Amino acid sequence: MFLFKRKRPVFQGGVHPDDRKQATSGLPIECLPMPARLYLPVQQHIGAAARPVVKAGDTVLKGQMIARGDGAVSAAVHAPTSGRILGVEPHPAPHPSGLPVETIVIEPDGEDRWLEDPDPEHALNLEPEAIARRVAEAGVVGMGGATFPAAIKLNLGSRHHIDTLIINGSECEPYLTCDDRLMRERTDEVVDGIRIMRHALGARRALVVVEDNKPEALAALQARLYEMDTIEAMAVPTRYPMGSEKHMIKAVTGREIPAGKLGADIGVIVHNVGTAYAVHRAVRMQRPLISRIVTVGGGAVQRPANLEVLLGTRVEDLLAHCGGTRQPPARLLMGGPMMGQVMPHAQVPVIKGSNGIIALTEEEINIGETMPCIRCGRCVAACPCGLMPLEMAARIRKEDMDGAVDYGLMDCVACGSCSYVCPSHIPLVQFFHHAKGVLGARREQQRRQEEIKRLAQQRRERQEAEARAKAEAAERRKAEREAAKRKAEEAKAARAAKAATAKETPKTPAADQAEA
């Protein structure tokens, strides 16, 4: 008997893209051989960049911290292997712009020597704060691609009442199978990570959510869960974007996060299965996050694979291991094809959030000619957020950003379902990104203008105060001068009078005194 009664999971809107997972879902995780160089950007997460604590020429051991988290929202970076620091310098980051960021370059020494060999620990005896601290020290971030520092979300249990921990194993993006393989091959570790997280959050129950196109992963999890755990693995329909936090919460708990709130506000926290694994490594084994599992796929790849890769390995090394590309990829993506980002080239490194390296062919992308909107409403039916993408796009096209906001632009999660189904091949998401950019810039400008206004106001007030003070001082001085003058005149007059009386009545001192 289950303690928790649930309705069948429902999912509103969304799309059903061809999942194209067959190429790699049957392939076990392989370890990528040690690359010649590792490139570790100090910014692999949402929040402030980490601060490097090593310099060129230092030698580091595997697992040694090389950049420290800076501020409340940040994450540390650790050396994925032992070796020498070649430099701390700008290198291209895995971002569509390809703009360089501060990167720590390591030359492995081939010994792969760990910093120390700590004993496994009984994590469930630890206080929740201690768990969160360990996770923070290990530099764990959301491994599903969100890359939000995981420790912060584990600490929410102290401020909110969390009753449900959801572990996202939906992997709703086409091509990606890294979470599937992780759940199948490292089930015990994942389940242990979930237990630790549930303990840290003080959540009453934990639900592992797996889309029903991964029956093996679901079976593997179910075989290792006990009812006493109040951890439950459940299948949900295969539907994109099931992995979106808001929509997963709605689908499995029936609760909807009010606009502007967080999952924690309604008692639910969502973590990825990859994060659960990383938490297990961090807390139980005391190992920092230095590697991750990456699916290399797409029609342009010679031999698709699931690879366990050290962070900082360049994409070209992964592709080379997979036999290179059959044809120059039309697009090289980091992440899945729905929300992944285009990489400018293959010389960017794998970072904490890289769940897939997907090299797509022209046919797979299926770029059609953009036609006018025919108002078919398919985008409306597909939008999981209940928005009207066609109306937002029509307003953005006319640069009417406020109109678009009125139609819910700020509620859009950029999942791309609308663009995916649009028969006119309108790049709707691109419109929304553009509009959000413009609005962001406008807000920034407004903020700056207000700042300027405030400063100007301050200066004016200061100047006025100064002027007033000056005027008052002048006034005072004038008054003093006049008073002095008057006194002098009076004195003069008195002297004159005295002289006169003295002449007339020379010897009358009494009168002289009385006048003075």
Place this chain on the structure above:
Amino acid sequence: MTQTTPVSGPHTHAPGSVAWNMGWVTLALLPATAFGVYLFGWPALNLLLITILAAVLFEALCLRIAGRPVSPFLMDGSAIVTGLLLALTLPPWAPWWIGVLGAAFAIIVGKHVFGGLGQNLFNPAMLARVALLVSFPLEMTTWITPSPLFSEGAPGFLEGLAITFGLAAIPDAVTGATVLGEAQTGFSRDLGLSETLPGVYAPLQQALGFVPSSLGEGSALLLLAGGLLLMAKRIITWDVPVAMLGTLVILSTVFMLIDPERYAGPGLHLFSGAAMLVAFFIITDPVTSPSTVAGRLLFGAGCGLLIYVIRTWGGYPEGAAFAVILMNALTPLIDHYLRPRAYGRTRRGKPLPMKNTEAPAPAQEKRP
């Protein structure tokens, strides 16, 4: 750096395009069209081809004048569908200039004056049909008793050309009236349905289409089949046809029960006068129907209601086109007011109220 402009996802796309949709619509109309041509012979084929050709030519002309690229827009097939739909609603032996004028009106006034594909407020084919009906009532109501191709008495190829190009008059013997028209005429002579319908209304014949009708509206069953095909292929949605046909059935049943002499039953309403064509092919036009499910249900129901009202109490028994145009005019309004509820918000767009997440205590209590 090989790529500098950031491209937003998704980096994959569902199969399908505007041209693909139009192709399926044409395909789904093909059986009914072929049947219409078979029933009404050469003149019908001439009219069909002339109307479609004219629509395509006017489309090309308009695109050229508007300075738009001609080929991608011509290739999307929307002009062909407009021409085809218009032709299917014309009397089958109408003269060539009815087709050409109708196509011109549909494409120029119905579509490009509004700004081309996706911008028009009204269904172009229906707008053209209304304009023709008002301007040329005689030509637009000359219905023909079916005389299947190659059957005895059917016009041959040359005769067909002569009829289409107005060189020969249509013999009176072959003209007839549609069921709805017949019923209306009956009412004006104070005849009840039980007196007018026998002889002109045989349900099976009506459903199959062996009756006087416009070129392609006759065969309700073939149109229904085409519509179901489009639904199965998800080219059209279920909501509009279901709402319209449902409303029509409910209204006609209710009124028939009130007075069977005055009001025809649901069978006649469903299987005559373009009801199927309108339900599956006209009001499912994406451009001129609302873009939300709720909106489309309302829109479909409105069409059903208006069609029933116009047929029953209006002056045009074949007045479905008027109903469509009226509802088209309401579409922007419907779209404005019937927006879907956004995630995490109330219908009015305010954030959902916070429910207090209950304390953990009850769970422990429930434990056996």
